[in-house]
Each structure stands twice: as structure tokens, then as C-alpha cells.
Amino acid sequence: MAVSQGPAPAVHESSCERAASPDCYCMCDGMMHQRDVLIAAFESRGTPADFDRELTRLFGSPFTTLSMDPVPPDRDRRDNWEPMASASTAKKRSQVEQRVVDVALRDLLRIVHAMPPHSKPGWSSLLNALTIQASWGSIVTQIAAIAGPHDEVSGYFWGSMLAAASGAQTLGSSVSPADIGSFPGSVSTVFDQARHPRANAGNTVKMIKEMTYPNAVSVAAKPVASAWSTTTVTAREKGTVLAIVGSAVSPDLWHHPAAVRYLLLPAVSGIRALVPSASFSLDSAIQTAEDAIRTELAEKWRDRGVW
Known part of the structure; x- marks a missing residue:
């Protein structure tokens, strides 16, 4: 199926590009999700202090422990934190899992923003190509013609x-x-x-229906493959750029096992290789941020046969 390269619609829901909450209803299949913060990070826009404030608005504070209750002015991304002393067991587990992915993604973007612009040649262009900046509306139209109208989890499609x-x-x-x-x-x-890491069935597991249509996957795969093959970003860096972009366009990594395994974890390890001095808030003497991701999310998804 041919992929049209027509212009993108003039209007896109700006709240999706700003993405201030993890429950975004992405009419763009996720392509434009959190675009603003990605561009700012890749181009090192604004001062580090200003960018850090924006990261706190989007992802919450850079917590250094998994179970610390937020104390103002610190805030949790999801604004529904319950004190760990009184929260139910399920709620405690959810809060820890959510904190792992929210803080890890926040740190990734902070580290990228701090990299000198001259050390990131071609990164913004690859971002634009991977998110189909020039023709995302046309791609969305073609996908909808195959898979039907958007639903509440269509935004996970591009991350997948x-x-x-x-x-x-x-x-x-x-x-x-x-x-x-x-x-x-x-x-x-x-x-x-x-699906979140402990989900088993019912309304806690939702199908990303676009992924179940081979023709829809084919439509999406063509521009992504083109972006990969035509970029000027070095071979050493482009896998990391892809992983960072994919981690950010997922509406909620807590519900996205494929994105955590093939995007978030490679993004963290990739940025460590590119920036050896980089540190993550959840790094400690006993575990790294990657260890926390594997323990709190990957092992639970693996137990349910979806990792």
C-alpha cells in the first residue's frame, strides 16, 4: 500500500504535544505525543533550570527512592499518590512501578537536554522523520481506513x-x-x-487494535524504515535516538511492555554509553535504574508471559 506524503493537518491537539498527563487520548496514533519536550531536549532549548521545571510539570520530581511519599514542593506525576503507610498493597505496587518509568524517562530527557547541541547533529531531523512530522495526518488517515476509528489506546500504536x-x-x-x-x-x-505489570485480564488488558492489522502495520513501517535508512545520525547513536523518541511517544510506559523492553531499557543503556558521566535519579549503591525497571516491571510482565 502506497504511503501518501501529503501535508499534515493544520491543527493537532496541542495538549497531546505537551502531554501533561499519562492518559492522553492521542488522535495522532501517538506520533506527535510529547513532541514539544522531545524537541526542547534534542535542541537544548531554554536553560537547564527552565527545562527541569518543565520536566517536573510533565513527569513529577526526580525522586531518588521508589517509595518516598512526595513532600511539597515535590510532586508525583500522576497526582493521585496515597501515603505508603496507608495505601493498599496493590496501590503501593502501582505507585512504585509508575515512579520507576516516570523518573527514568524524566532523567533521559534531562540528560539529553544537557548534552551540547553540537554533540547531537541530526537528532532533531531523525525525530521529525520517526514521528512523520511532514505527513503524520496522511498516515493516520490511512491507518484509520484499515483499522477503524481511534479508541483510548490507539495512542500506543506508534510506540509499538x-x-x-x-x-x-x-x-x-x-x-x-x-x-x-x-x-x-x-x-x-x-x-x-x-497492560500494567500485574494485569491479568478484563479491563486491565486493552488491545492496541492497529497492531492487529498487518496492513496498518505495513503503512506505518514504511516511513519508519525510511527514517532509519536515510538519517545522517551515526550508527552508534541512532539506535539510542530511536529508543528515546519511542519512550516519549508512548502515552504511558507503565502500560506498555513492548516500549519498556525495546525502547526505555535501550534508551537508558544507550545514553549511558554516549554520556559516561550520566547518572539516573534511581541509581544507588545497590541497584541501577535499569535494575529497578527489570525488578519492578519486567519480571512481573515476564511472569504473565507478555515479556
Whole structure:
């Protein structure tokens, strides 16, 4: 199916690009989600202090422990934190899991913003290409014609597609649309579900329906593969850029096992390789941020057969 390269619609829901909450209803299939903060990080816009305030607005404070109750002016991203001393067991687990992904993504963007602009040549252009800045509206229209109207989890589609591309690029230097389309079926991780780490069934597991239509996946895979093959970003860096972009466009990493495995974890390890001095808020003497992701999220998804 040919992918039209027509202009994007003049109007996109700006709250999606600003993405101040993790329950965004993305009419763009996730392509434009959190675009503002990605551009600001990649181009090092604003002062570090101003950018840090924006990160706090979007993701909450840079907590250094998993269970510390927020004390003003610190705030939790989701604004529904219950004191750990009185919260139910399930609520405690949810809060810890959410904090892991929220703080890790916040740290990633902080570290990228602090990198000198001259050390990130081509990053913004690759961001634009991976999120189909020039023609996202046309792509969305084609996908909807195949998969039907958007629903509450359609915003996870683009994150799943970038996760598939990230996984595919680990298998070889070239990434074709077919490579991206076939990767989800070659691994145990689910790419077509939005589910928190302890979800079993019912309304806690939601299908990303666009991922269940091979033709919709094919439409999306073509521009992503083109972005990968035509970028001027170095081979050493572009996998990390892809992983950072994909981590940010997912509406909520807490519900997105494919994005955590193939985007968030590679983004954290990739940025550590590019910036050896980088540190993450949840790094400690006994575990790294990656350890926290694996313990609090990956192992639980693995227990449910979706990792």
C-alpha cells in the first residue's frame, strides 16, 4: 500500500504535544505525543533550570527512592499518590512501578537536554522523520481506513511500531519495512496490548487494535524504515535516538511492555554509553535504574508471559 506524503493537518491537539498527563487520548496514533519536550531536549532549548521545571510539570520530581511519599514542593506525576503507610498493597505496587518509568524517562530527557547541541547533529531531523512530522495526518488517515476509528489506546500504536523497529535494528544494520512488521511475531513480548505489570485480564488488558492489522502495520513501517535508512545520525547513536523518541511517544510506559523492553531499557543503556558521566535519579549503591525497571516491571510482565 502506497504511503501518501501529503501535508499534515493544520491543527493537532496541542495538549497531546505537551502531554501533561499519562492518559492522553492521542488522535495522532501517538506520533506527535510529547513532541514539544522531545524537541526542547534534542535542541537544548531554554536553560537547564527552565527545562527541569518543565520536566517536573510533565513527569513529577526526580525522586531518588521508589517509595518516598512526595513532600511539597515535590510532586508525583500522576497526582493521585496515597501515603505508603496507608495505601493498599496493590496501590503501593502501582505507585512504585509508575515512579520507576516516570523518573527514568524524566532523567533521559534531562540528560539529553544537557548534552551540547553540537554533540547531537541530526537528532532533531531523525525525530521529525520517526514521528512523520511532514505527513503524520496522511498516515493516520490511512491507518484509520484499515483499522477503524481511534479508541483510548490507539495512542500506543506508534510506540509499538518504534519498539518493533528498535528490536529489528538489533538483528542487522539495515531495517526494512518487512523487518519491522515481522519482529513482533518473532519474540515473546506483546506489542498489541496495553497492560500494567500485574494485569491479568478484563479491563486491565486493552488491545492496541492497529497492531492487529498487518496492513496498518505495513503503512506505518514504511516511513519508519525510511527514517532509519536515510538519517545522517551515526550508527552508534541512532539506535539510542530511536529508543528515546519511542519512550516519549508512548502515552504511558507503565502500560506498555513492548516500549519498556525495546525502547526505555535501550534508551537508558544507550545514553549511558554516549554520556559516561550520566547518572539516573534511581541509581544507588545497590541497584541501577535499569535494575529497578527489570525488578519492578519486567519480571512481573515476564511472569504473565507478555515479556
